Amino acid sequence: DVKVTQSSRYLVKRTGEKVFxxxxxDMDHENMFWYRQDPGLGLRLxxxxxxxxxxxxxxxxxxxxxxxxxxxxxxLILESASTNQTSMYLCASSLQxxxxxxxxxxxxxxxxx
Amino acid sequence: xxxxxxxPEALRLQEGESSSLNCSYTVSGLRGLFWYRQDPGKGPEFxxxxxxxxxxxxxxxxxxxxxxxxxxxHITAPKPEDSATYLCAVHNTGGFxxxxxxxxxxxxxx
Numbered sequence: 495d496v497k498v499t500q501s502s503r504y505l506v507k508r509t510g511e512k513v514f515x516x517x518x519x520d521m522d523h524e525n526m527f528w529y530r531q532d533p534g535l536g537l538r539l540x541x542x543x544x545x546x547x548x549x550x551x552x553x554x555x556x557x558x559x560x561x562x563x564x565x566x567x568x569x570l571i572l573e574s575a576s577t578n579q580t581s582m583y584l585c586a587s588s589l590q591x592x593x594x595x596x597x598x599x600x601x602x603x604x605x606x607x
Numbered sequence: 608x609x610x611x612x613x614x615p616e617a618l619r620l621q622e623g624e625s626s627s628l629n630c631s632y633t634v635s636g637l638r639g640l641f642w643y644r645q646d647p648g649k650g651p652e653f654x655x656x657x658x659x660x661x662x663x664x665x666x667x668x669x670x671x672x673x674x675x676x677x678x679x680x681h682i683t684a685p686k687p688e689d690s691a692t693y694l695c696a697v698h699n700t701g702g703f704x705x706x707x708x709x710x711x712x713x714x715x716x717x
Binding site for chain 2: 498537542552586593598
């Protein structure tokens with residue numbers, strides 16, 4: 495059974511902290527994505543990666559960075575957490591190509607206080 | 608600008624009361640339209656992909672249809688376990704990006 499695993503379900507961090515969100519997939523997928531989901535706004539793409547060490551900015555990359563050192567792992571980094579980054583963060587993966595469905599992790603609910 | 612709009616925002620049904628969810632889209636070139644189901648506190652789960660106008664797909668009580676401007680998710684005789692948020696998303700030509708709608712929250716009461 496395909497699986498995308500996010501390291502934490504819930505996180506509470508302080509303003510200014512550096513925050514790491516980890517995501518691992520076991521499907522040998524080339525593409526990996528980080529989204530944030532806010533009420534009324536839907537899913538918004540932060541960053542994606544189509545290969546190891548490759549990354550592309552999504553629609554809202556400001557305040558975030560990513561790392562993909564291994565094919566199965568994609569990390570999202572909040573350089574200096576702020577309260578407006580309080581959100582649900584979703585990691586996803588998909589096979590190579592433009593038209594393949596995404597498999598999502600269970601999400602990380604991040605609260606910045 | 609590419610855009611996906613879902614309506615209604617929320618829908619409350621009695622068990623057995625059939626209805627439809629709408630997804631209207633504006634994209635430069637549609638490569639595929641996706642429906643996902645999301646339960647509270649969980650990530651979205653893939654339901655269907657539709658590629659061209661006129662295409663239909665079914666799974667249990669759900670049926671998705673596609674025209675050149677919109678897609679419908681028809682729910683026939685829903686049960687309480689169908690309660691969830693249903694997300695529509697499109698892939699446009701030339702990119703890896705997926706554009707998601709805000710979703711329709713469906714509540715089915717026994």
